[in-house]
Amino acid sequence: MRCSAKALFFMTMALLTAPAAGLAQTDAKKADTPVDRGKAVFIDRERGHCLLCHQVSQIKESFQGNIGPDLSNIGARLGPDELYKRIADPTEQNPNTVMPAYFRTHGLVQVAQAYQDRPVLNASEMHDLVAFLLTLQGSDRQE
Ligand code: HEC
Numbered sequence: 001m002r003c004s005a006k007a008l009f010f011m012t013m014a015l016l017t018a019p020a021a022g023l024a025q026t027d028a029k030k031a032d033t034p035v036d037r038g039k040a041v042f043i044d045r046e047r048g049h050c051l052l053c054h055q056v057s058q059i060k061e062s063f064q065g066n067i068g069p070d071l072s073n074i075g076a077r078l079g080p081d082e083l084y085k086r087i088a089d090p091t092e093q094n095p096n097t098v099m100p101a102y103f104r105t106h107g108l109v110q111v112a113q114a115y116q117d118r119p120v121l122n123a124s125e126m127h128d129l130v131a132f133l134l135t136l137q138g139s140d141r142q143e
Contacts, residue, residue, distance in 0.1 A: 034127065034128045034131040034132075035131050035132050035135055036132075037125075037128040037132075038129040038132025038133070039059070039132045041125045041128055042056075042132055042133075043059065043061060047120070047121060047125060048102070048121065048129060051063065051064045051065060052065045052067075053065040053066075053067040053098075053099065054067075054069065054070070054071045055070045055071070055072070056071050056072050056136060057070075057072040067098060068099060071133065071136055072136055072138065073136060073137060073138055074133050074136050075133055075134040075136040076137040076138065078133075080130050080134060083130045083133050083134070084126065084130050087102050087103065087121075087126065087129060087130070088102060088103035088104060088126065089103065089104040100120065101120075102120045102121045102126070103119040103120070103123075104119060
């Protein structure tokens with residue numbers, strides 16, 4: 001009895017950890033350049049979730065929002081500094097924007113405890129995101 005309970009425990013643990021390990025592996029394989037990592041941040045629902053409001057024709061995800069402008073050509077229109085500023089704190093450009101500030105820590109209201117005094121994205125995620133956005137030059141599909 002003791003033995004099978006133990007076996008059951010290990011089987012359950014194996015089942016629980018297998019999908020997570022698989023996911024981590026594919027993510028790591030996909031995201032090995034700044035541009036790839038930036039694309040992952042852009043799509044990720046836990047981090048950028050930019051597709052909630054923006055469309056990018058080079059990305060194949062089916063659910064893309066239309067609250068914000070199409071970004072398929074943004075790399076041809078804005079340089080790195082401009083892009084960085086728009087993402088870090090869009091209220092500098094438009095105080096009434098609905099776009100969240102991704103790299104600002106002051107003046108955040110009603111945020112979860114975990115996010116208080118902490119930007120949504122960290123410095124390297126911001127860097128990778130800008131690298132990805134700079135590749136968006138026109139509506140041709142990547143890949
Ligand atoms: C809740 C909706 C929303 C989310 C989420 C969002 N944005 Fe925006 N974004 C907007 C809106 C609306 C605008 C239009 C400008 C404004 O409101 O000031 C905009 C503008 C922009 C612009 C400037 C576009 C231009 O044509 O000048 C960039 C670049 C941008 N967003 C990038 C991002 C990135 C990158 C993310 C994810 C990290 C993101 N946005 C997440 C709503 C959003």
